Amino acid sequence: LDAGLYSPLDPLAVLGADSLERRLFNSSSAWVMEFYASWCGHCIRFAPTWKQLARDIRDWRPAVMLGVLDCAERSNRKICTDFGVTGYPTLKFFKAFSKKPEDGLKLRRQGDDIKSLRESIITSLEKHEDMWPPSCPPLEPISAAELHDFFQTNSVTYLALIFEDENSFLGREVTLDMLQFENIAIRRVLQTNEELVKRFNVTSFPSGFLLVNNGSCSSIPVNADFRPFYRSFLQSLPNVFRGNSFRPTVPPTVEPKSTIVPWRVADRKKVYMADLESAILYTLRVEAARFRHLDKERLSVLKQYVNLLVKYFPGRPAVMNYLRNLDLWLKPMTNVSGNEWEEALGNNPELPHARLPENTLWVGCQGSKPEFRGFPCGLWTLFHLLTVQEALLSPYRSSPPEVLPAMRGYIKYFFGCRECAEHFEGMAAESMSRVKNKDGAILWLWSRHNRVNYRLQGAPSDDPKFPKIQWPPQDLCWSCQIIVNGKRMWDERAILRFFKAHFSRGNIYLDFIKPLIRRGRDVEEKDHNVVGKLEEGKEEENGRQVEEEFEEDKKRTEKPESGRVTRKLERSGLTEPHKPSIIKMSTKTKELEEDIVDLDSFSELHYKSKALKMAGQIGSRNRRSKRDVGLVRMENEGQQSFDIDAAWERLRHKSWGGQHLIGAMEEEEEELEKENGVVSKRNQWFHILGVGFSQLDISLCIVLYFLSSMCLLGMYAFFRVHMKYRKGRSGFRVA
């Protein structure tokens, strides 16, 4: 059930885009809002504190109202931008009678404990200098003159005086705690008020005195600075009762929209295109869209990021077209307003072959609850993939990496989880400058991600169904860990090999994603968060269409589309993950280039469309394709994986051009050939045997051949015995 981090049972207002302004603006109460994102680890960790605070100061209503709003909720994104929320969690204080989002002031706080939060709220309340909120009791210290005729001007039975030093919050807290109680008033007296201190003969601070309207006075038998004691003592006085004055005019909570998210079965050996596209979508349409202006450093970081995607993201053609357009549009800009950015990000109906999905869809990053995993998981996956693609594709492998600095910039300027960003910046400042080449970048990001995993193990943001581990685990890469002197260590060479296979194009799966283009028309994307089971047959249809889309769109990308921006197809060959290469290639090319890997990819696409039908019903193990078999083999045999990926790269590269890749790929191939002599020999053997039969096909031929021989042998034996028998019987009769 998707309900954000708070529920209607918490004593705070769960607001949405439709209710935020209505409740906040012109309210006679002050509001303290937490703007959060349900995926943000620090928000998850902070939620219990905010709930505890809500319970602790529930009696401060209606002077102070507490509210929350989930900026990750699609319908709330715009309002979060309007309220200037650029990081999570953001705490804002709105004075009573606020009129516009800019009236919200950042709640200053020393720490995240509820005491310091309470104190910050009181300090903010005291800033109501011009118009004191009518629902808030006076918080300033009482003077001797005011005390003199207090009972004449106030119709209460009791007045409690709390003597304290100037920095103490006790008096004001107890005043607010007693706000909903009738027949009593509480005022603080400062230690510096010599006249009253002398009159009441106060020697220790804090101290309390109870004055009754009949003229009697007694000391409150609580000497410690202990708010609950004061509160319970005062609430238990005769004729002090909870009044009816606080009746929220609107219900204190708004039911969050609840949606059931269908469970998508994922295989952790795979990388899912759905996660990568969703991460891109979220970074551009949510994270970067939070700013009213993009300029200077922030804009140049954004340009760098988009350009990086164009260079290294192995996306679907329509997505790549979209990114190229965006990149070209951004390049000359020096200042981009929020509206311009929003306009540039929309799918342009005049460019039907340049599109980004409308909704996020998490597959490998789906969490067991909506607040777990999702975007941060997708972001890590995307950046790991980019570091690997950069190492595989860049012709200058020993030159400094581009991806890492761009990622650092993105995290610093855009990542909404601000504390995560600070931690990451700390790690980057410490050692990122020492990374000298692309392989080093892969390893740096891997090891820093593992540090984060280590730190977050068992944290409230850790999904119990997907606990944080040191990655990759042995079942993904057994050769990545070695034992040296009885100690388990990482083997960085094996890690590199594994990463280059795991984050290769060949390991990106298209499961669950919808086609972006359908026969020249826009696809009406269904909201993935909508309640319901995947419709029978629909997935198979979708799978087929996603495949067709590769074909159709590939043809189109070869002819640049006229429109707002002319596309540069500098890397047209880089955009086809899991391409059905055998179908595409001419017979001539096929003869030259056929390889076991191509068969795997080919058969996988066919199996996949069938497998998609069963998605969500059958465990991933039951629907393993030949490609999976290849991967499992890779995992078990370590080095072979590299060969599979390199062969795929070789084939794609040769069949679709991309001259700039030749150096890098040839280097890669040579290295692979050296490392994988055995595998190469086996591939040659398959070449000799025929036109690309797979191991399975050959095994089946042998079995069938054996069975038919046995059958013929059986028939021969049967007829021989039968003939002998017939001869024998006739002989006997004759005799």
Ligand SMILES: Cc1cc2nc3c(=O)[nH]c(=O)nc-3n(C[C@H](O)[C@H](O)[C@H](O)COP(=O)(O)OP(=O)(O)OC[C@H]3O[C@@H](n4cnc5c(N)ncnc54)[C@H](O)[C@@H]3O)c2cc1C
């Ligand atoms: C830059 C950054 C900094 C963050 N800092 C914080 C923080 O300070 N506090 C906080 O609460 N949350 C932080 N997060 C979020 C947190 O790291 C997780 O992303 C989030 O808790 C979701 O966890 P997850 O279980 O989906 O796995 P994630 O850690 O998000 O990993 C996603 C996937 O990547 C793979 N993976 C795991 N480890 C590695 C690795 N070492 N190398 C390569 N692949 C790997 C796995 O397949 C995993 O499922 C940060 C996120 C990012 C992107």
